[in-house]
Amino acid sequence: MRFRVCLLTVLLLLSAYCHAAAGTPPAEPILRIETGMHTALIKRIAVDGLGRYLATASDDKTCRVWDIRTGEQLRVLRPPIGHDYEGRLYSVAMSPDGRYVFCAGWTGYGWDKTHSVYIFERESGRLVRRLTGLPSVVNHLAVSHDGDYLAAAMGEEGVRVWRLSDLSLVGGDKDYAGESYGAAFDGKGHLATACYDGAVRLYRVTDTGISLLAKTKVPGGSRPFSLAFSPDGTQLAVGFTDTPAVTVLDGETLSLLGAPNLTGVDNGNLASVAFAADGSLLAAGRWVSDRGCPVRRFKPSDFVEYKDYDTGKSAVVTLCPLPDGGLAYGTVAPRWGVLRPDGSFGMTRSPAIRDYRTSAKNFLVDRTGETIAYAATPKKGFYRFALPGRDLRLIDVPTPDLAAPRTQAPGIAVTGYEGSRTPLLNGQPLKLKEFETAYSLAIAPDNRRLVLGTSWNVRAYGADGRPLWQTPAPDTVWAVNVSGDGRAVVAAMGDGSIRWYRMEDGHEILSYFPHADGRRWVLWTPAGYYDASPGGEDMIGWNVNNGPDHAADFFPASRFRDVFHRPDVVDLALRTLDEDRALAAANAARGGDVRSPSVLTARPPVVEILSPAPGDAFTSPDMTVKFAVRSPGGEDITAVRLLVDGARVAEDHPNLAGRGFEPSVLQSKVTLPQRDVVLSVAADNKNGPSAPATVRLKWAGKAAAAPPAAKLYVLAIGVGQYADKSLSLQFPGKDANDFAEAMAQQKGRLYSDVQIRTLTDGAATKDAILDGLDWIERATTQHDVAMIFLAGHGVNDKNGDYYFLPANTDLEKLRATGLPFLEIQKTIRNIAGKTLFFVDTCHSGSIMGAGRRGMSDLNGVINELASAGNGAVVFAASTGRQYSLEKPEWQNGAFTKALVEGVKGKADNRHTGRVTFKMLDLYISERVKELTRGEQTPTTGVPGTVEDFPIAAD
Known part of the structure; x- marks a missing residue:
């Protein structure tokens, strides 16, 4: 493949579409939730040509790489991000050899005023290049089967194609009258795209440009979303977002071949389509049956005989065929999984967040707002969390001090707030942004205000419908409530967090994230002062950008425990409804001499293990570990430790000069026990220890004699x-x-x-x-x-x-x-x-x-x-x-x-x-x-x- 041979050399070259940014990403650290799994919708997935690695792109602003066999997370790819939408990833593709991952979405506009495609090295997680200058968000990425070309389908700006041997722009087509969400290559030099203008387009792609071969309005729906070529390229399947239909076209002429048997598909859509390795057509989406949201699989070249395969209760967003005939899928939940060729479940990774989508009426708050309760499952009790005692417990029935949100009050009649873009107060529309959807409602105890939770904001209105304030939400606001004393608004979010806002002006005061396991939790203020259960503190941390051309770093909260672990500040946050006042009072109680925390000036080192790779097998206990270590703030590296199953087996004090973003590559020899092990490397600078870099290794040698008893x-x-x-x-x-x-x-x-x-x-x-x-x-x-x-x-x-x-x-x-x-x-x-x-x-x-x-x-x-x-x-x-x-x-x-x-x-x-x-x-x-x-x-x-x-x- 030309891609494999040439890309590393050519990435060092400049081109018209690879230039320095006009601006830079935000320098200040950005607090993020981190659970080891996505916390927002998985928009797209991609696999390498051998089906070893799976990449997932999400609205949570991360791209994650997984071992498709074990489900182990191998790498988190972190592009530069900003606030609001900046950094959300809508698309991902992978080179056939698995060496590079491409991702894009709402990426780079915050500082470039154009959008970018990021190219990451999969194994190291390094951002090696950007393709910039794109006029619109990138909804979908596709790499040709031979690894020669990359295509990007964009919002209302058509398609662009790059030659990957030198990252030069081959060509594009701007003559689109809607957003494009689908792009697919066949094995014969053709590219097909789908667009919300109702058309599917077919192009010939060569090194000298792209040429339009055919364009057709596709029967079946007005919004074609995804498309897929059959393995032999003779058929092109199209899925739609506006209808539960699938259309099959001729792969070379776009003439209509027909539609598969969709008996029983009478709701939602089958927006995601794919062809399995054996030619079977696969379709799924928001269609809901009595089995949840299944994948329908048709026999090759038949499209009449089918089987429905379970994927769970959550809508399927994206499908990706695997070389062995199986299928990978991503869902709204967010969750990804693998179906074997026979339809049985292979590997799956479920979210670590709580799902509040059905909690609008069962989201309970006490008089002060310091105790809340939310549904454990639709059929099993509530979790009750009391902030003063940090007491999280499962209860069968809510206690009398907890109240559900008020959705009715004298003189206040609100309709259309449950999944509608047109909520009405006493028959008059409440102001929302275009395309913003309302999902939840709470009326204040004094009947003078009401609060809406929407797809983008927490919004407060007067009883007359006059907008009072709006505060951007990190995700969809599925439930809202107001404390009994009317001082605080509490909202349950799509990212699994629950957040408190000051009723007076909507200022965020406190956030709480309960893990889906029902045991771990973390509380934090906007500035990052936190308290956490055992095992909970690293579920938040700081994303720190390293400019537009480097991957961002993520530092778990535990790296700054000495200055940010402040239960006393958290205690006072809701009582004062002001973080600054809470901090001042807590500092005064400590005597007033408290260090001012700073993430930027106190960053620990960052370590990456270069070899062995995660999941590697070893047959000899003697191993050389190669790793890269850097000190983002430029401080000297004072110590490096190797650990096996948590026990230190080697330590060195190299006194490496700090080199900022440039890493130093080191190696160390260790003797491993003759069994499966967890190998970790950590490093220190004056700010403290790094988060450990960790790989799990499998012993593949002869069965070792039992070691002497400890x-x-x-x-x-x-x-x-x-x-x-x-x-x-x-x-x-x-x-x-x-x-x-x-x-x-x-x-x-x-x-x-x-x-x-x-x-x-x-x-x-x-x-x-x-x-x-x-x-x-x-x-x-x-x-x-x-x-x-x-x-x-x-x-x-x-x-x-x-x-x-x-x-x-x-x-x-x-x-x-x-x-x-x-x-x-x-x-x-x-x-x-x-x-x-x-x-x-x-x-x-x-x-x-x-x-x-x-x-x-x-x-x-x-x-x-x-x-x-x-x-x-x-x-x-x-x-x-x-x-x-x-x-x-x-x-x-x-x-x-x-x-x-x-x-x-x-x-x-x-x-x-x-x-x-x-x-x-x-x-x-x-x-x-x-x-x-x-x-x-x-x-x-x-x-x-x-x-x-x-x-x-x-």
């Missing part, structure tokens, strides 16, 4: 009897002893030896605990497992720093006598082997003395200890600011009772003879909820670099 080291600490009698608890000492005894029974089972040090009650002084931490750090080798158990009181000081209270704590001298969690963090970071930390320190009581209840919030601590740099699997007895419960009938705290039961075998739900930490997590979660009737919710933090592993044997 040793287990346990440090169990429990303090219930304090020098300060007001702090006394009943069971922490017994909890520590019971856990130590349970793990002692593992000697000769999973571990060759078990060594335990137990510190309870009066013996658990600060000095003794520090000595115990030194012991377990020194004793544990990289082949061993370390477990630290901690039960007693813990408290945050006024600065948010967390302390464990040893038996001899003097609350008036907390810094001197309390144990800062920084000491535990340092120990865990330096332990060479696998580490598990069990913590139960959120007990009730007047911790800070004389009527003042100490704030105890472990979320930040858990996220810190479970970060890749520390590498511990953290089990916590409760989440947020819940109390941990203990009862005489249990003879333990609820958490320890479940923990001991679990490691003794009850967590082995698959009867494998071993208990892994994920099995234990599931058992503890369900058992504690059962014991406490839902009043206590244990939580677990797991580093992304650690795979599941056994911790006990039955």
